Amino acid sequence: xxxxxxxxxxxxxxxxxxxxxxxxxxxxxxxxxxxxxxxxxxxxxxxxxxxxxxxxxxxxxxxxxxxxxxxxxxxxxxxxxxxxxxxxxxxxxxxxxxxxxxxxxxxxxxxxxxxxxxxxxxxxxxxxxxxxxxxxxxxxxxxxxxxxxxxxxxxxxxxxxxxxxxxxxxxxxxxxxxxxxxxxxxxxxxxxxxxxxxxxxxxxxxxxxxxxxxxxxxxxxxxxxxxxxxxxxxxxxxxxxxxxxxxxxxxxxxxxxxxxxxxxxxxxxxxxxxxxxx
Numbered sequence: 017x018x019x020x021x022x023x024x025x026x027x028x029x030x031x032x033x034x035x036x037x038x039x040x041x042x043x044x045x046x047x048x049x050x051x052x053x054x055x056x057x058x059x060x061x062x063x064x065x066x067x068x069x070x071x072x073x074x075x076x077x078x079x080x081x082x083x084x085x086x087x088x089x090x091x092x093x094x095x096x097x098x099x100x101x102x103x104x105x106x107x108x109x110x111x112x113x114x115x116x117x118x119x120x121x122x123x124x125x126x127x128x129x130x131x132x133x134x135x136x137x138x139x140x141x142x143x144x145x146x147x148x149x150x151x152x153x154x155x156x157x158x159x160x161x162x163x164x165x166x167x168x169x170x171x172x173x174x175x176x177x178x179x180x181x182x183x184x185x186x187x188x189x190x191x192x193x194x195x196x197x198x199x200x201x202x203x204x205x206x207x208x209x210x211x212x213x214x215x216x217x218x219x220x221x222x223x224x225x226x227x228x229x230x231x232x233x234x235x236x237x238x239x240x241x242x243x244x245x246x247x248x249x250x251x252x253x254x255x256x257x258x259x260x261x262x263x264x265x266x267x268x269x270x271x272x273x274x275x276x277x278x279x280x281x282x283x284x285x286x287x288x289x290x291x292x293x294x
Contacts, residue, residue: 028061029154031133031144033072050156054124055163058116062099064144071110074101077135082114084131084156092120121158129156172291191228191264192293206294207254207267213247214286218269220254222262233266247286267291
């Protein structure tokens with residue numbers, strides 16, 4: 017029998033406020049790296065002390081704020097986050113908390129963020145430090161796979177082209193995988209194709225090849241098709257494309273029968289701007 021131990025442990029960050037104008041010999045040798053997760057509101061607690069390691073009455077501070085940035089210095093959508101003291105301060109002296117909401121992390125993959133904490137004391141901005149060496153920045157790890165999630169849509173906006181021996185042009189996306197490491201296997205996929213003033217045929221092709229080569233789609237049969245003989249600007253959906261034993265799909269747009277448009281022209285006109293796979 018296997019046992020799994022779990023702990024209800026606060027995501028608590030220890031901070032020092034340089035309010036006395038000097039520091040003691042205390043040095044926080046190891047600052048614990050904070051972890052936050054997609055798919056849930058993340059509550060962070062703060063233990064705010066002075067240089068003598070005594071907790072501060074947080075009613076003497078105002079506008080305590082958590083600034084969260086990516087590695088390029090860009091703030092999260094709602095940063096800074098207001099840090100609220102836990103009341104009453106006679107019981108929870110120096111303890112405060114804030115919440116980084118689920119929506120702010122929705123589109124973030126696994127990555128490392130930086131954070132800093134500021135406050136206002138007697139009308140002046142003050143920095144809250146991680147240790148007595150005035151280390152103002154800390155690290156937050158965004159863990160993107162700790163909770164169940166949905167697979168993100170994938171957008172394709174760069175395409176390739178081929179010309180056959182008859183001079184017909186065939187444009188297409190790169191190979192789009194349809195088999196994943198999943199608890200529940202994907203049985204169907206969908207595609208949205210955005211086009212502008214397009215005349216031609218668009219269809220979905222599949223291949224059973226496990227690796228992609230120039231021959232993979234050579235004899236592919238269209239699974240779903242759309243043809244227009246008049247200039248069309250729209251977004252066309254291809255839904256419920258069965259995966260079956262296919263390993264890859266691609267979206268192809270090519271010539272149409274000249275009889276349909278009444279001219280001797282096998283080249284598609286207009287543009288396919290974007291393909292979204294979901």
